[in-house]
Amino acid sequence: MSLEFYFHPLSSFCQKVLIALYENDTPFTPHLVDLSNSEERADFLRLWPIGKFPLLRDAAEDLTIPESSIIIEYLALRHPGWTPLMPADPDLARQTRLRDRFYDLYVMAPMQQIVGDTLRPDGHNDPHGVQQAKALLETAYDMIEADMADKTWAMGEAFSMADCAAGPALMYANAAAPFGPGRKNVGAYLRRLMARPSFARAIGEAAPYIKFFPMADKYRALYG
Numbered sequence: 001m002s003l004e005f006y007f008h009p010l011s012s013f014c015q016k017v018l019i020a021l022y023e024n025d026t027p028f029t030p031h032l033v034d035l036s037n038s039e040e041r042a043d044f045l046r047l048w049p050i051g052k053f054p055l056l057r058d059a060a061e062d063l064t065i066p067e068s069s070i071i072i073e074y075l076a077l078r079h080p081g082w083t084p085l086m087p088a089d090p091d092l093a094r095q096t097r098l099r100d101r102f103y104d105l106y107v108m109a110p111m112q113q114i115v116g117d118t119l120r121p122d123g124h125n126d127p128h129g130v131q132q133a134k135a136l137l138e139t140a141y142d143m144i145e146a147d148m149a150d151k152t153w154a155m156g157e158a159f160s161m162a163d164c165a166a167g168p169a170l171m172y173a174n175a176a177a178p179f180g181p182g183r184k185n186v187g188a189y190l191r192r193l194m195a196r197p198s199f200a201r202a203i204g205e206a207a208p209y210i211k212f213f214p215m216a217d218k219y220r221a222l223y224g
């Protein structure tokens, strides 16, 4: 098996790629990385000094591929399956990339900022940054509410990389800063995403680790 995947099941960006892998039953060797373990961290830094997962190794090509979106594009190109993930049409591909960027930068990133703030040592919190992150999420939620009014998936009827990004981003963001009952389209979209077998599998595999998520009580109250 040439693909090796370095990840942690709890990580939103890793779940994003797991969805892509599971969509197409792409065979891979899993390497669960515990970054809090100094030896595992040092091994991982040798592969990717930036130290952020997910990371894909394609041994057959001697390629190391970081960054969730780049990994998914690589899978779509070099290990395609029945779910295309990236449309062949260049205009649709550009729109897919825009939505993927939107979910990474304006949902995943502010969610990480809010969650990350709870892990900071006493006296080093950033209330202003958290307030800005919450305001950004509110704007993003309103945009998604309008965008998802008459679509099944982010790009319409075809499931794509944008939905891989949206699933974990919205699931964790809803725990950090709830959409609220008024945003029916966002809530319905998240329910569709969580019911999708690829994401449901990733969520199930993360379940034993949810106790380590800093907002585990809020997560459980929402999703059981």
Ligand SMILES: N[C@@H](CCC(=O)N[C@@H](CS)C(=O)NCC(=O)O)C(=O)O
Pocket: 011, 012, 013, 014, 035, 051, 052, 053, 054, 066, 067, 068, 069, 104
């Ligand atoms: N832009 C990166 C972001 C990856 C990222 O933020 N990963 C987080 C986990 S969700 C991480 O590795 N955090 C560990 C750390 O920063 O030490 C991607 O799309 O893959």
